[in-house]
Amino acid sequence: MVPRTARSLCDIRFLLLLAAAAFIYIQVRLFATQSEYADRLAAAEKAESQCTSHTRSLIDQISMQQEKIVLLEESKKVRDEEYYQLKTLVRALEKRNLEALISKNEVPVAAVVIMACNRPDYLQRTVDSILKYHSSVSSKFPLFVSQDGTNPDVKSKALSYSQITYMQHVDLEPVHTERPGELIAYYKIARHYKWALDELFTKHNFNRVIILEDDMEIAPDFFDYFEATSTLLDNDKTIMAVSSWNDNGQVQFVHDPETLYRSDFFPGLGWMLTKSTWEELSPKWPKAYWDDWVRLKEVHKDRQFIRPEICRTYNFGEHGSSMGQFFKQYLEPIKLNDVHVDWKSADVSYLREDKYLVLFRKIVSDAKPVHGPDAVPTAHNLDVDVRIQYSDQRDFERLARQFGIFEEWKDGIPRTAYKGVVVFRYNRTQRRIFLVGPDSLRQLGIKHS
Template sequence: MAKLSCDFRYLLIPAAFVFIYIQMRLFTTQSEYADRMAEAVDAEHHCTSQMRLLIDQISMQQEQIVALEEGKKRKDQECAQLKTLVNDLEKKALQRVIDKTQVPVAAVVIMACNRADYLERTVASVLKYQSSVASKYPLFVSQDGSDPRVKTKALSYKELTYMQHIDYDPVHTDRPGELIAYYKIARHYKWALDELFYKHNFDRVIILEDDMEIAPDFFDYFEAAAALLDKDKSIMAVSSWNDNGQKQFVYDPYALYRSDFFPGLGWMLTRSVWNELSPKWPKAYWDDWLRLKENHKGRQFLRPEVCRTYNFGEHGSSMGQFFEKYLAPIKMNDVKVDWKSQDLSYLTEDKYAQYFADILKMAKPIPGTDPALMASNIEGDIRIQYRDQSDFEYIAQQFGVFEEWKDGVPRTAYKGVVVFRYHPPRRVFLVGPDSLQQLGIENA
């Protein structure tokens, strides 16, 4: 019995070691668990902090989105109010200037952008002669963009209707280095003409730019020309401008011509012509586009010998191109011609070619060598034949008239013939290589 008790005691010693080992492992495990728990708690605290920060940022962004949405709503409301205001102004202005018993000859629109001082000068010139015929020629100003000075100036006139073209679409030029102004101008022209022909339902529109003054008989001239436009569909438009209208090259305020070259700078067209042009209107350089044969399709333009407009715009999109040489010396008519008493039937297509051929046949032919000197020593009208474009440019340079061509047509030309005064009243005819044939002139 004593031996068994001793053996049991010996067994307690390893059991004690095992117990101590187990306790140490338990302590180690508990320590590791406690450390991991602490790390987990720290990670949870960090995640909670990051989550709160993210929630705060999202809340701030949501507040900003709400504020932007409210701002957009306010802007939309303001735009709607402004649009309503503009429409009301247009309606009120039209009611003021159009006598419902009088069918307008044409709407007159002044194309403006950001030159308030130029616009003021142009409007003053137009109102000087338009006021007495306001019911025949309702006056509009169409502004491209939002220059506040131009808008304020335009709205200060009770005699006209204000239109505003706002275009936020980006401009992509066809070639690097091009001025985007020419693209914006083309967009503005299309918008304004669409408005006048399709919204306001005018049959004819006269287009002026914001750097022009007009002659005393400007409106009478266009009223007389309107009858020709309606009668003769071979006339595409009527212009008040002569590219070779410098004071040294003009004489007769009654003289009118047909031309294959679009003059622009104060011109009138009909809704039927605009119906054709509007769907294919170009992205830029609209005036040169109209000079392409594929667009005027053999139709011609009426122009005066003495300009009925004067372009004072030295500063503009064209950077004053040609101003000193060609625009500043322009002679604007100062004679009040009674156009109602004039018989303009000679300008219709079936009569004009013969009329022009008759005056051309009477001109004395001279060779092209030193033509300006020879012309100075000859009495009466003269004609000089040129061989090609380079020959024309050489002769034109001798006299100082425009040398430029577009799509095979010299400026102001009719059937290739350019006419101007030289030591007035003498006329000089620069005649193309096949002009006489086109006009049916033989053995001249």
């Protein structure tokens, strides 16, 4: 039997052995943990070093960019100051030119602005045509050229004329078309028109403005025509504008240089409007296609336009934004008036709405009605005024095609129409052809025969 003392000593040794093993295990684990921590710490220090280096690089780049921004701001200040000085100079020149062009004792009839962009040769032809007839009325019709953009040749050409006040529209805003494939030129043109008309009506405070484009020649009585109709435009609020253009003014369709018409269709191409009308149009001016916009019923609101039988402008612009559309067929054959008309003695009061309706009703009523599929051949063989009724747009286009006049409609209105009636001369004679809409006789107060 083992003594108790010996057995206790053996237990103690066993416990010490276990404790030593546990201590050694703990030391091994501690060493492994310290080693792993040291590796992580080294990796963290390396990452921190890289981050610090990258941060310093970014700080250096930001510092360089800030220096560039400061330089750009200083450059901008210099340019702004130069721009302000140039703008002040231009205003002073405009004021001096206007004082030279306008007699202090005579209120101008209308400012005349030529809208230009990048065609110096066209601009010269237009200005030279105007200056032929302008000297005797220079104080009544101060001349402006409004250039859209920075074409140096156009600017140089415009500034070469002492009789003209030069304006420049520089628009750096990007153009965003509303539909794919649209030409941005139509958007830029609309912006230019709004800017130029705001300048003339608001800044220069003209009561009327005549708008021309840089591809037009004018007739000898151009200025007298607009002066004669200016009072009518002021006093008859059913007239929105006066135009020098007839879409069906080709040589074979006109005869009388003294005849003027009212029309529900805006002709454009050399037209005069008042300040009050512009104040209505300017706030809602469209982004593009301004001329078609004016032709909308919701815009002209049943107001009408005065147009001549024989054009007082000739459009020679075969090359431009519209890329020669209609030029050969409709524009090139236009007759420009070359007959002297004494507009100073002319009575144009018959164009007032109340008088004109009575007058037009009579001439349409007196025209011989022609019906049936042979209406056009029959009209060719008659020696009196005739009227042919069309049933709808397609029927009108068929008749227009046979006679050779404009077929186009805008917002339900044929070009040149009054109450749906399109009138033109037959083969350069006094005879008139009336194409009459399905509701025209009722609007005119004519009973069906």
